[in-house]
Amino acid sequence: MDIDILSDAFFAALAAIGFSSISRLPLRAYPYCAAIAALGHSLRYLLMMRPVPGFHIFWASLVASFLIGLIAVMISSRTRTPAEAYFFPALLPMIPGMYAYRAFGALAVCVLNDNPDTFGYYFYQAASNGFVCMAVLIAMVTGATLPIFIFKKISFQATR
Amino acid sequence: MKTAEQPDHTTTDHRTTMVRDLLTDYAGWLLGCGATCIRLEKNLKRIAAAYGQDVEITISPHHVHIYIVDRNDRTVFTSIATAKGATSFDTITRLSTLSWRIADTGIDIRRARRMFDIIVNDRPRHTWVVPPLVALANASFCRLFGGDIQAMAVVFMATLAGYNLKIWLTSMRADLRLTFLLCSFASAVIGASSYLFNLGDTPQIAIGTSILYLVPGVPFLNSFSDMLHRFYICSFGRLMDATVLTACLSIGLCAGMIVMGVGMF
Numbered sequence: 001m002d003i004d005i006l007s008d009a010f011f012a013a014l015a016a017i018g019f020s021s022i023s024r025l026p027l028r029a030y031p032y033c034a035a036i037a038a039l040g041h042s043l044r045y046l047l048m049m050r051p052v053p054g055f056h057i058f059w060a061s062l063v064a065s066f067l068i069g070l071i072a073v074m075i076s077s078r079t080r081t082p083a084e085a086y087f088f089p090a091l092l093p094m095i096p097g098m099y100a101y102r103a104f105g106a107l108a109v110c111v112l113n114d115n116p117d118t119f120g121y122y123f124y125q126a127a128s129n130g131f132v133c134m135a136v137l138i139a140m141v142t143g144a145t146l147p148i149f150i151f152k153k154i155s156f157q158a159t160r
Numbered sequence: 161m162k163t164a165e166q167p168d169h170t171t172t173d174h175r176t177t178m179v180r181d182l183l184t185d186y187a188g189w190l191l192g193c194g195a196t197c198i199r200l201e202k203n204l205k206r207i208a209a210a211y212g213q214d215v216e217i218t219i220s221p222h223h224v225h226i227y228i229v230d231r232n233d234r235t236v237f238t239s240i241a242t243a244k245g246a247t248s249f250d251t252i253t254r255l256s257t258l259s260w261r262i263a264d265t266g267i268d269i270r271r272a273r274r275m276f277d278i279i280v281n282d283r284p285r286h287t288w289v290v291p292p293l294v295a296l297a298n299a300s301f302c303r304l305f306g307g308d309i310q311a312m313a314v315v316f317m318a319t320l321a322g323y324n325l326k327i328w329l330t331s332m333r334a335d336l337r338l339t340f341l342l343c344s345f346a347s348a349v350i351g352a353s354s355y356l357f358n359l360g361d362t363p364q365i366a367i368g369t370s371i372l373y374l375v376p377g378v379p380f381l382n383s384f385s386d387m388l389h390r391f392y393i394c395s396f397g398r399l400m401d402a403t404v405l406t407a408c409l410s411i412g413l414c415a416g417m418i419v420m421g422v423g424m425f
Contacts (some may be wrong), residue, residue, distance in 0.1 A: 011300040018297020021290045023194070023378060024248040041304070082256055084196060085249035088381055095380065097372040098305060104410030141384035156202055159256035160264065 005042050012093045020089040023078030029085055032075050037090035040068035044094060044107035061094055061136045065143030073147045083155050087144045094140055099133035102126075178269045179211045180228055182276060184240045186255065187217065187224040189280050192243030193251045194378050200224070203259040207272075210263045221397025243280075245379045254279045258370075281386035291327070294373050295319040302369040311369075314351055318370035322347035326374075337408045344371040344409035348416025353371025355422050367413075367422060374409045376402040 016037030017030055025033060044064035047055040055063070065087075072086035106125035113119055148155040183204055188199050197219050208215040218225040221242075228236045258279065262272050298314040298319040307315065315391065322343040329339040351370030355363035379402040386395035 008304065013305045014300040015297040015304065015374045017299070018293040018295075019299075019373075019377070020249075021293040022247070024246065024284055024374075026250045026253050029249070078253055080257065081253050082199065082249070083174040084199070084385070085253055087247070088378055090383060092377045093301065093304065095375060095377050097301070097375045098368060098373065100406055101371070101410065101413070103370050104407060105414065108414045109412065138384055141381055142388065145385055145388050156199075157260075159253060 005045060008045045009042040013038040015093040016089050019092045020145055022158035023089055025085060025089060026081055027080050028079055032079065033086050033089050036068050036071050036086055039071065040064045040090055041093055043067055044116045047101075057096070057132065058139050061096075062139040064094065065091060065140040066146055069147040072144070073151050073155050073158075077154050080159050082158055083148055088154035091140050091144055094136075096136045099129045099136070103130035103133055115144050147151045175269055176230060178273060179208075179213060180236055180238055181209060182269065182273055183215060183226060183228060184224075184238045184390075185422070186259075186276060187226060188240035189243045190255050191224055192245050192253065193255070194247035194249070194382060195252045195255075196382055196385045196389070197394050198385070198389040199252070199256065203256055206259045208264045210266060211269065219391060219394045221394055221401060221405065224386055235332050241306040247286070250284075251279060251282075262408040270414045291323045294323050298369060298373045301372050302365060305365050305369055307362045307365040307369065308360040311354055311366035314359060314363075314366045315370050318347040318350035318366075319373050321350055323373060337404060340374055341412040341415075344374055345414030345416045345419075346369045347374075349420055352417060352420035352422045355406075356420060367417065371409050371413050374405070376405045379405075405415045 007055070013034035017034050020030060020033050028156040041064070044057075045062045047053055048057060049062035055081060068087050068090050072090070075086060076083040077079075103126050106122040106129065109122040110119055110126060112124065168384075175282055186207065187200060187248075190203060191197075195203075199237050201217060202220065204217060204226070212310040214229045214230050216227040216229075222240055223241050224238045225237070228238065258272070258275055261267060261275075269387075282373040295316045299316040302312045304398065325346050326339055326343045329342065334342075347370040348367060353362075354360060354366040360366070379398050383395050383398035383402060384394075
């Protein structure tokens with residue numbers, strides 16, 4: 001289990017660094033971003049472990065992204081970088097891409113299929129995966145943005 | 161002939177014009193670089209206040225409409241299309257820092273303009289390192305979703321090829337939706353090789369994750385952030401943009417899988 005968590009943290013950090021490079025993060029922010037992503041992703045991994053605590057991906061993402069947002073706000077004022085510069089790339093490894101992929105894939109099968117039973121099954125797949133994807137996205141952004149609301153002064157004066 | 165006592169309207173008007181131009185260009189660049197609406201509004205109001213003006217802004221996905229009210233209650237309307245560029249948190253950070261420098265030190269508008277121009281004209285360095293980093297990130301994604309080492313290797317290659325294709329198509333000024341479709345098709349075709357050649361035990365994960373580098377994460381996150389701050393129009397526009405791009409990459413993926421004869425689920 002310990003190795004699994006460490007491995008999850010390591011690969012989340014790698015993913016955050018890679019996707020940060022697309023978003024042209026300031027150079028000084030890369031190590032922090034990797035650390036935040038590793039912490040957030042491994043927390044979500046821990047929370048979703050079965051049977052205990054066995055959180056649903058929605059609640060696990062909400063809690064983990066809140067931690068990501070909180071650390072991002074705290075770091076942002078020290079490094080004079082906006083908090084979203086840290087938490088956006090750190091959140092990217094948590095985006096439910098597989099859910100989005102399954103939702104659109106199922107939708108494509110619906111369109112290409114005229115059998116009512118098959119259509120019904122894949123329509124359910126599309127709706128189910130699509131709803132989970134949207135819900136997790138909302139949870140992630142809400143969780144990460146809440147600390148900005150709570151510590152508004154720190155957040156918007158970080159680059160001062 | 162102007163005297164020392166008379167107000168220098170020419171200079172004042174020129175200064176007002178410079179402030180207006182700076183605010184307009186600043187808004188276009190900040191939004192184009194992927195800033196959230198709340199940051200854009202706060203930064204613009206901060207700069208305007210430093211030069212004795214007030215602004216009201218309407219933000220649509222591709223334009224910013226700005227109403228500038230000066231000390232004499234004169235209102236000027238200005239509008240700008242957002243800068244067409246890649247997301248850049250570095251530029252957002254530097255532009256935000258500039259807004260604070262203007263507010264705190266009251267630097268002259270000409271100097272502020274020069275600093276702004278330096279920031280927006282600064283070309284990104286070490287761009288060669290981005291494709292391998294993105295490929296590594298996507299291979300890490302594959303691992304996070306339970307892919308084995310062979311699947312990771314395939315995803316790395318699929319991403320490297322797809323991302324380089326994306327860079328080339330962008331340099332050719334191809335339509336963004338077509339770019340996403342073609343890149344996901346190319347990545348899916350390469351990703352499907354793990355299935356065709358029985359590479360490893362998780363070929364389905366390799367195919368599924370080979371296109372995830374194209375998921376427009378920042379627009380999705382920005383959209384929900386704007387929604388939370390009640391910028392509904394821009395939020396909806398960004399969400400639609402991201403959804404259309406996701407649909408394009410899904411179509412590319414499906415086409416790639418059909419061409420390679422791989423089942424979807």
